[in-house]
Amino acid sequence: MRHTLTVLVANSPGVLYRVVGLFSRRGFNIDSLAVGQTENVNVSRMTIVVEGDALVLEQVTKQLRKLIDVIKVSNITAEEFVARELVLAKVTANPTQRGEIMQIADIFRARIVDLGRRTLTLECTGDEAKIKAFEESLRPYGIKELVRTGKIALLRGSKYTNVNNIKEEAM
Amino acid sequence: MEVIAAQALIQALEQENVSIVFGYPGGSILPVYDALVSSALKHVLVRHEQGAVFAANGYARATGRVGVCIATSGPGATNLVTGIADAYMDSVPLVIFTGQVPTTQVGTDAFQEVDITGITAPITKHNYLVKDHRKLLQTIKNAFYIAATGRPGPVLIDLPQDMLKTKISFRYPKSASLQSYKPVLEGHFGKINEAARLINKSRRPVIYAGGGILISQACEELKQLAEVISAPVTNTFRGLSCFSGKHPLFLGMLGLHGTRYANLAVNECDLLIALGVRFDDRVTGKVATFAPEAKIIHVDIDPAEIGKNVRIQVPIVGDVKVVLQALLPLLKKTDRAAWLQRIEELKSLYPLFYHQENVLKPQFVLEELYRLTDGEALIATDVGQHQMWTAQYYRFKKPGAIISSGGLGAMGFGLPAAIGAQLGLPEEKVILVTGDGSFQMTMSELATMVEQKLPLKIFILNNQSLGMVRQLQEFYYDKRYFGVNFEFVPDFVILAKAYGIPGYNVSTPDELTRRLPDILNTPGPVLVNCLIDPRENVLPMAL
Numbered sequence: 001m002r003h004t005l006t007v008l009v010a011n012s013p014g015v016l017y018r019v020v021g022l023f024s025r026r027g028f029n030i031d032s033l034a035v036g037q038t039e040n041v042n043v044s045r046m047t048i049v050v051e052g053d054a055l056v057l058e059q060v061t062k063q064l065r066k067l068i069d070v071i072k073v074s075n076i077t078a079e080e081f082v083a084r085e086l087v088l089a090k091v092t093a094n095p096t097q098r099g100e101i102m103q104i105a106d107i108f109r110a111r112i113v114d115l116g117r118r119t120l121t122l123e124c125t126g127d128e129a130k131i132k133a134f135e136e137s138l139r140p141y142g143i144k145e146l147v148r149t150g151k152i153a154l155l156r157g158s159k160y161t162n163v164n165n166i167k168e169e170a171m
Numbered sequence: 172m173e174v175i176a177a178q179a180l181i182q183a184l185e186q187e188n189v190s191i192v193f194g195y196p197g198g199s200i201l202p203v204y205d206a207l208v209s210s211a212l213k214h215v216l217v218r219h220e221q222g223a224v225f226a227a228n229g230y231a232r233a234t235g236r237v238g239v240c241i242a243t244s245g246p247g248a249t250n251l252v253t254g255i256a257d258a259y260m261d262s263v264p265l266v267i268f269t270g271q272v273p274t275t276q277v278g279t280d281a282f283q284e285v286d287i288t289g290i291t292a293p294i295t296k297h298n299y300l301v302k303d304h305r306k307l308l309q310t311i312k313n314a315f316y317i318a319a320t321g322r323p324g325p326v327l328i329d330l331p332q333d334m335l336k337t338k339i340s341f342r343y344p345k346s347a348s349l350q351s352y353k354p355v356l357e358g359h360f361g362k363i364n365e366a367a368r369l370i371n372k373s374r375r376p377v378i379y380a381g382g383g384i385l386i387s388q389a390c391e392e393l394k395q396l397a398e399v400i401s402a403p404v405t406n407t408f409r410g411l412s413c414f415s416g417k418h419p420l421f422l423g424m425l426g427l428h429g430t431r432y433a434n435l436a437v438n439e440c441d442l443l444i445a446l447g448v449r450f451d452d453r454v455t456g457k458v459a460t461f462a463p464e465a466k467i468i469h470v471d472i473d474p475a476e477i478g479k480n481v482r483i484q485v486p487i488v489g490d491v492k493v494v495l496q497a498l499l500p501l502l503k504k505t506d507r508a509a510w511l512q513r514i515e516e517l518k519s520l521y522p523l524f525y526h527q528e529n530v531l532k533p534q535f536v537l538e539e540l541y542r543l544t545d546g547e548a549l550i551a552t553d554v555g556q557h558q559m560w561t562a563q564y565y566r567f568k569k570p571g572a573i574i575s576s577g578g579l580g581a582m583g584f585g586l587p588a589a590i591g592a593q594l595g596l597p598e599e600k601v602i603l604v605t606g607d608g609s610f611q612m613t614m615s616e617l618a619t620m621v622e623q624k625l626p627l628k629i630f631i632l633n634n635q636s637l638g639m640v641r642q643l644q645e646f647y648y649d650k651r652y653f654g655v656n657f658e659f660v661p662d663f664v665i666l667a668k669a670y671g672i673p674g675y676n677v678s679t680p681d682e683l684t685r686r687l688p689d690i691l692n693t694p695g696p697v698l699v700n701c702l703i704d705p706r707e708n709v710l711p712m713a714l
Binding site: 018055068072 | 352475
């Protein structure tokens with residue numbers, strides 16, 4: 001089963017390395033990993049999608065918590081949450097095909113962000129299923145290059161996974 | 172007061188009550204060595220950095236305090252790796268300082284530059300590269316706190332040379348500053364109650380006690396527990412000495428080379444009380460058939476150890492001493508006569524044994540050492556057959572009296588660790604039991620021992636081969652011996668002489684018995700080359 005973990009980490013050098021190293025060393029599979037600064041400049045948030053049964057998940061969570069730079073680990077899989085991924089795709093688009101591709105972009109509420117002589121670059125956000133469908137629709141035209149961010153997620157409503165009052169970290 | 176960062180570092184060590192550091196200098200770390208000139212700190216110059224980290228490790232194991240070692244950048248740092256991994260596996264508190272090339276050169280593949288924080292990330296509890304001199308003192312404070320608390324472990328601090336030469340004002344922080352690191356000491360009350368209920372109901376309990384007991388100094392509580400509920404106690408290798416080897420409830424070590432009766436007792440028990448252990452594969456063998464009839468209570472300070480290898484009925488996260496103190500008042504005094512009778516039966520059916528012949532048997536050496544020291548000596552070992560014979564035949568009485576590389580099983584550990592232990596506990600009689608293979612890995616530290624005037628008693632159980640590996644080839648590779656028999660072994664007695672140490676060859680049981688009292692009573696160091704039966708195996712060998 002796939003699980004979505006939200007991991008708050010101190011914004012310190014080497015923290016990404018430690019987290020990734022932990023996964024590879026202990027043989028846990030990362031499906032996707034997205035990381036960036038949060039509302040607090042001292043804290044980064046990693047959203048990690050990991051494959052495994054309940055036992056694996058328990059170990060992943062506990063081992064992550066052992067890292068000194070990890071502030072909080074939440075498994076939000078069973079909660080109500082909003083998840084998004086961003087994809088950029090550069091597709092072959094001869095002038096005659098542009099119209100069709102722009103229609104597809106409309107359907108997926110994607111945007112054209114660049115235009116080359118024979119290519120179009122599209123940007124699309126959405127959950128995994130939508131991104132997959134978007135990719136499939138573009139495939140017949142020839143996807144030259146594609147890049148995705150990995151999933152990011154937040155709990156719905158007034159629930160939080162962050163920690164309040166994280167002090168200015170001296171370290 | 173303004174001082175250079177390297178001096179501040181030394182002052183910080185004094186604030187942390189460090190009295191001894193083990194090290195080896197080199198270019199990048201020179202600012203620290205320059206600061207040591209005017210310090211009261213004792214610096215022990217080893218002959219190889221691995222010796223420094225193993226000595227710090229032995230010191231920490233013997234004293235329960237944080238061991239400190241220092242090395243330079245590049246090869247100095249990489250030579251520490253095995254000792255750091257050993258401390259990580261056996262939960263030994265170390266703070267390790269390494270020199271680093273100047274910050275301006277970090278990342279340029281400069282002379283003697285390695286990414287030691289990267290290299291040691293998986294084998295340290297935490298590590299730091301201090302580029303900013305303003306963060307140095309807080310980093311040191313944090314490092315000592317992290318190393319010594321919770322489940323102890325090694326913490327490395329990498330120190331770029333230019334940072335060490337920067338002027339800073341010395342204000343040592345009063346406490347560590349860490350966002351989320353808070354070891355849980357108190358066990359969950361509900362779970363402790365549940366454990367008490369299971370224990371009171373149990374008819375055939377076994378206590379499986381590990382290194383956690385020694386680390387949390389819970390030996391007295393363990394003894395009370397065993398006596399109140401009449402449960403036999405078996406030890407992991409790392410747990411040896413936490414429960415007196417002379418106690419009638421003692422089962423010896425369990426697992427691969429454990430006593431047959433300990434393994435059978437675990438097999439038959441209806442409740443396994445696991446305290447400060449991690450269900451290591453050398454203990455459990457096939458997890459599916461381990462303690463098949465038992466419910467398991469597992470107490471450990473590291474939540475990640477609970478449920479990692481084996482399914483647990485009652486998990487309790489906490490310091491084992493604190494948990495036992497909460498648990499003991501809830502227990503009914505019980506004699507469990509039938510169960511203890513069964514244990515006695517197992518002990519008499521399947522005792523440890525070996526055949527005494529005219530050749531010197533290694534087990535006999537250990538029995539004699541035990542007899543003459545009455546189990547009171549501090550025994551450091553290396554890794555291999557001699558280590559397992561020590562575990563089986565020397566019945567430790569004093570908590571912490573065995574200094575040995577358990578989880579990592581690092582050959583070469585013995586001599587430097589014995590040096591560290593003896594420096595930490597100068598009043599103790601420290602005996603090194605080693606093998607000819609292990610000893611040759613770090614025997615260069617004999618010079619350190621002599622320089623430090625340490626009265627170690629060194630017993631080399633010499634079978635002129637790598638006995639444990641030879642044993643594995645005998646059992647699992649159809650006796651296709653390869654790479655295990657030394658065609659040349661140095662004359663250890665002459666070697667000892669080169670270091671100015673008296674040395675003796677001993678090759679018969681009588682000779683050993685006759686000479687041993689004098690050897691043990693010699694005020695200075697002695698090296699005893701015990702020519703043992705090279706065919707001897709470590710038995711039993713379960714699994």
